[in-house]
Amino acid sequence: MNIHGRHDAILAGFILCSLLLHFLLLHFLPARRLNDLRQKEPVVVEVRPPQNRDRELDLPPQPDQPEPRKKPAKRLGPADLTVPKEVAPKGDAPEDRLPVPKPPAQAKPPQPSSTAKASKAASLPDPAAIDLNLSQNTRTRYQEEWRRKYRQDVEAGDAVWLDTEKDILLSFFDRFRRNIYNVWNYPPPAAKRGEQGICLLEIIINRDGSVEAVKPLESSGFPTLDREAVAAVYRGAPYGQLPGAYTDDTLKIMAFFQYRLSLSGQRGGDIFGAR
Known part of the structure; x- marks a missing residue:
């Protein structure tokens, strides 16, 4: 009990001392600040009126404008602008006294006349039109001549023309022509020589x-073209089974092989029969 009572007495004394110290600070500090403010001397500031100063960017005074002209200015004519021609002194050498020769006039090349242009344009026909007309006329002529020549074989039933009107062979003829077109070539040497x-x-x-035999009946006039046509028939085989409605064991076909060359150098070929 004595220990606790002593501790409480010390704490109470510490609290009293702290309160006394705060009271003294609050009492003396504001008074010192007021005294310091009273002791300071006031600062006097003198305000001067503004002075008029010249502007640095002011423009200099402009000179007086001249009076307008009462009479228009005189314009110089061509005679006033002419420069006097300078003449060099004559030399003493003989070549200086000779007159200067004038350069010869250049002769104009002769212009082609309009008639010559028209005749030249007329001498160049359309390659496509000539090629088509010749091929059609040639095909018609061969169809008529050779059809009459081999009419007996066809009428006897031993052979048929390609593209015959028999319905049972239409699909076979289409396959036959398509296979040959895939392997048939225009011989380049013959094309360079202009053979057709x-x-x-x-x-x-x-x-x-399968192919049993191929026999040339009529020649094109060029062995290279004939041999290529025969070889194309063999290369295109086999052509598939003959139609069931066709009763014979073999089918003899007569077909034309045409080689065409246009004026532009394009190669063409047709396989057809006489109708």
Whole structure:
């Protein structure tokens, strides 16, 4: 009990001392601040009126404008602008006294006349039109001549023309022509020599679509073209089974092979029969 009572007495004394110290600070500090403010001397500021100063960017005074002209200014004519021609003194050398020769006039090249242009344009026909007309006329002529020549074989039933009107062979003829077109070539040496024409072949096809024989009946006039047509028939085989409605074991076909060259150098070929 004595220990606790002593501790409370010390704490109470500490609190009293703290309160006394705060009271003294609050009492003396504001008074010192007021005394310091009273002791300071006031500062006097003198305000001067503004002075008029010249502007640095002011423009200098402009001179007086001249009076307008009462009479217009005199314009100089061409005679007033002419420069006197300078003449060099004559030399003493003989060549200086000779007159200067004038350069010869250049002769104009002769212009081609309009008639010459018209005749030149008329001498160049359309390659496509000539090629088409010749091929059609040639095909018609061969169809008529060779059809009459081999009429007996066709009427006897031993051979048929390609593209015959028999319905049972239409699909076979389409396959036959398509296979040959895929392997048929225009011989380049013959094309360079300008060789073209029509040959007639007799082709015998077996029941299984293989080629039994190929015989040239009419030549194109160029052996290279004839041999290429015969070789194309063999390369295009087999052509598939013959139609079931066709009762014979072999089919003898007569077909034209035409080689065409246009004036522009394009190569063409047709396979057809006489109707």
